[in-house]
Amino acid sequence: MPKTIDPYGAELPEDYTKVIKDFGLEEFKVEAFPSPNRLMRRGVIFSGRDLKRISDCIKDKKPFYVLSGIMPTNDKIHFGNKQVVENIRYFQEQGATAYILIADLEAAAARGVTLEEGKKRALEFHIPAYIALGLHPEKTIFYFQSENKDVVHMAYEFAQKITLNEFKAIYGSADPGRIMSAVTQVGDILYPQLATRMPGIIPVGIDQDPHIRLTRDIVNRTKAKKFVPPSSIYHKYTPSLNGELKMSKSMPESCIVLPEDIKTATKKIKRALTGGRETVDIQKEKGGEPEKCMVFELDKQHLIEDDKELQDIYDRCKKGDLLCGECKDIACQKMEEFMTHLEKGIEKARKQVDKLNFVKFS
Amino acid sequence: MPKTIDPYGAELPEDYTKVIKDFGLEEFKVEAFPSPNRLMRRGVIFSGRDLKRISDCIKDKKPFYVLSGIMPTNDKIHFGNKQVVENIRYFQEQGATAYILIADLEAAAARGVTLEEGKKRALEFHIPAYIALGLHPEKTIFYFQSENKDVVHMAYEFAQKITLNEFKAIYGSADPGRIMSAVTQVGDILYPQLATRMPGIIPVGIDQDPHIRLTRDIVNRTKAKKFVPPSSIYHKYTPSLNGELKMSKSMPESCIVLPEDIKTATKKIKRALTGGRETVDIQKEKGGEPEKCMVFELDKQHLIEDDKELQDIYDRCKKGDLLCGECKDIACQKMEEFMTHLEKGIEKARKQVDKLNFVKFS
Numbered sequence: 008m009p010k011t012i013d014p015y016g017a018e019l020p021e022d023y024t025k026v027i028k029d030f031g032l033e034e035f036k037v038e039a040f041p042s043p044n045r046l047m048r049r050g051v052i053f054s055g056r057d058l059k060r061i062s063d064c065i066k067d068k069k070p071f072y073v074l075s076g077i078m079p080t081n082d083k084i085h086f087g088n089k090q091v092v093e094n095i096r097y098f099q100e101q102g103a104t105a106y107i108l109i110a111d112l113e114a115a116a117a118r119g120v121t122l123e124e125g126k127k128r129a130l131e132f133h134i135p136a137y138i139a140l141g142l143h144p145e146k147t148i149f150y151f152q153s154e155n156k157d158v159v160h161m162a163y164e165f166a167q168k169i170t171l172n173e174f175k176a177i178y179g180s181a182d183p184g185r186i187m188s189a190v191t192q193v194g195d196i197l198y199p200q201l202a203t204r205m206p207g208i209i210p211v212g213i214d215q216d217p218h219i220r221l222t223r224d225i226v227n228r229t230k231a232k233k234f235v236p237p238s239s240i241y242h243k244y245t246p247s248l249n250g251e252l253k254m255s256k257s258m259p260e261s262c263i264v265l266p267e268d269i270k271t272a273t274k275k276i277k278r279a280l281t282g283g284r285e286t287v288d289i290q291k292e293k294g295g296e297p298e299k300c301m302v303f304e305l306d307k308q309h310l311i312e313d314d315k316e317l318q319d320i321y322d323r324c325k326k327g328d329l330l331c332g333e334c335k336d337i338a339c340q341k342m343e344e345f346m347t348h349l350e351k352g353i354e355k356a357r358k359q360v361d362k363l364n365f366v367k368f369s
Numbered sequence: 370m371p372k373t374i375d376p377y378g379a380e381l382p383e384d385y386t387k388v389i390k391d392f393g394l395e396e397f398k399v400e401a402f403p404s405p406n407r408l409m410r411r412g413v414i415f416s417g418r419d420l421k422r423i424s425d426c427i428k429d430k431k432p433f434y435v436l437s438g439i440m441p442t443n444d445k446i447h448f449g450n451k452q453v454v455e456n457i458r459y460f461q462e463q464g465a466t467a468y469i470l471i472a473d474l475e476a477a478a479a480r481g482v483t484l485e486e487g488k489k490r491a492l493e494f495h496i497p498a499y500i501a502l503g504l505h506p507e508k509t510i511f512y513f514q515s516e517n518k519d520v521v522h523m524a525y526e527f528a529q530k531i532t533l534n535e536f537k538a539i540y541g542s543a544d545p546g547r548i549m550s551a552v553t554q555v556g557d558i559l560y561p562q563l564a565t566r567m568p569g570i571i572p573v574g575i576d577q578d579p580h581i582r583l584t585r586d587i588v589n590r591t592k593a594k595k596f597v598p599p600s601s602i603y604h605k606y607t608p609s610l611n612g613e614l615k616m617s618k619s620m621p622e623s624c625i626v627l628p629e630d631i632k633t634a635t636k637k638i639k640r641a642l643t644g645g646r647e648t649v650d651i652q653k654e655k656g657g658e659p660e661k662c663m664v665f666e667l668d669k670q671h672l673i674e675d676d677k678e679l680q681d682i683y684d685r686c687k688k689g690d691l692l693c694g695e696c697k698d699i700a701c702q703k704m705e706e707f708m709t710h711l712e713k714g715i716e717k718a719r720k721q722v723d724k725l726n727f728v729k730f731s
Contacts, residue, residue, distance in 0.1 A: 116525035163478035
């Protein structure tokens with residue numbers, strides 16, 4: 008492991024326990040959270056920061072918020088976004104006010120997506136997709152980064168509070184564009200507290216921890232304890248279907264995007280790395296290795312909601328009863344159901360977009 | 370000379386010719402500009418960049434702009450601001466559209482002046498003072514940086530176009546706050562060209578050349594020649610009254626601020642470094658040295674408009690006819706007239722602020 012986690016890198020951490028230790032994270036204790044969601048129950052959520060602050064809010068019914076951002080750069084999202092949405096939904100159900108910001112300013116700066124195009128994409132695809140994935144449409148506050156002067160003003164203020172060396176220590180490197188993007192994200196993360204100082208939780212992949220650390224460092228040096236340092240919760244990556252890296256659009260053959268044509272998705276699943284043995288006979292005798300199987304990982308993280316059903320697949324694989332072909336067919340069937348549900352959900356949510364709660368800025 | 374000019378330093382360049390050479394500036398040729406102002410005629414304006422582009426606009430009556438910013442950090446300005454305003458006025462009279470931005474975002478970030486306070490100060494003092502110093506109230510377009518989303522969006526975009534090493538090469542150092550401030554200034558400098566691509570001239574002290582260079586570098590790598598690289602014009606510093614550094618509020622005894630109580634200003638002028646000799650007798654015999662005299666510098670740069678009147682003071686000093694006491698009395702008298710005029714002008718302009726041409730942002 009390098010000393011810094013690169014938010015822009017593609018590698019999978021070999022050992023999440025080591026990540027927890029190296030970066031001073033807390034282990035996620037599922038028993039501290041009521042009615043844990045699938046990702047929590049199955050250890051996909053593996054760590055966080057300041058989690059007690061949030062479990063206390065849930066227990067004591069005190070106000071807190073959950074926040075995430077959408078980068079409207081293209082017309083697909085990925086399973087990492089799905090994990091984030093499921094966690095947002097979880098905290099919404101536990102009483103959090105949810106904020107979703109559209110990072111159109113960053114998309115414009117870093118990816119050349121004009122603000123108009125970014126706004127259009129977010130309204131036509133990303134926001135409907137998030138709702139289709141479970142985001143509560145009425146209980147969520149949305150805003151466009153480019154319209155939110157408060158966030159920009161905070162970004163300018165926060166930039167004054169860090170040195171280049173601190174930035175490099177957190178991010179491993181520093182360039183002007185990255186610096187501006189990072190301090191803007193700090194502004195986003197703290198924005199809900201401008202109105203009311205309160206705890207907040209940011210559900211992210213571990214690659215986003217630098218932003219959390221930067222935010223917490225900056226909060227700790229602002230005067231008069233204006234902000235509560237944000238808490239965070241980290242999910243493991245969905246690995247690429249060949250098991251080599253985290254799933255990423257840069258390796259399209261090993262990546263299923265959302266939504267994806269089911270034929271294409273099926274083809275990819277059929278080629279995925281499994282925990283199967285050299286031959287059918289050996290597998291029938293020794294059983295498969297679901298721990299090493301990318302199809303089982305998909306089932307576990309995304310496709311099979313029911314714990315018993317998942318356990319059954321695991322047990323039958325271990326016993327050598329369920330072979331890879333049949334198991335892949337099950338996964339493909341589940342994937343088809345999921346994609347159909349997602350596409351219908353997007354279609355439906357698209358019609359409700361004008362009823363959503365967007366922050367109005369003067 | 371260091372390889373970079375520090376926009377935040379206090380030292381006077383020993384040799385402006387060397388500055389021109391070291392930084393690849395053009396010498397300012399007064400004959401290229403019609404009806405040159407006092408600063409131009411007297412060599413206080415000593416250099417620039419891409420000056421022909423501007424003298425051509427004047428000659429051919431083509432559109433161009435002149436732009437400067439106000440940092441609303443306190444309730445005083447200095448003689449450097451006066452030089453800038455006089456140059457803006459000059460180019461306004463030669464056909465330029467003038468833009469004055471209020472750098473409230475930077476003032477908030479770097480100096481902790483809230484946006485409300487910055488706005489109030491600019492409206493109650495800085496803008497009226499600029500008008501009192503000669504800015505044409507009806508021919509000037511004003512905007513507040515914090516309200517100008519276009520400038521902020523450009524800043525984000527431009528940050529992507531430079532590396533940390535380029536920034537360091539231009540500024541000598543780099544920290545996150547300075548980087549954000551610099552790319553925002555680039556946005557300000559180019560903002561008038563969003564509507565119409567045209568040449569622009571930025572009148573500044575030589576310490577601000579890094580911003581000009583950064584802007585020109587960024588323009589040269591934007592696609593499709595979207596912007597004309599800005600021209601610039603540099604004035605020599607008003608030296609501190611003890612002749613040691615550039616005049617600065619950090620050395621209050623050697624600095625006259627605008628406006629300043631005339632008694633205080635008089636006291637400071639009386640103590641200024643002059644070109645006087647060891648004794649009155651020697652001075653009567655050898656004459657004084659106006660080239661080394663801070664009072665003469667004040668006369669030349671700021672207090673005496675009429676060239677013949679200034680020449681007369683110079684000649685009488687050189688001949689030993691005009692001694693330092695009398696000469697200081699003349700300067701104090703001029704300073705009193707100037708301050709009275711300035712204060713009355715501010716008072717008058719303050720009442721017209723609501724009639725000015727502020728850019729409205731949606």
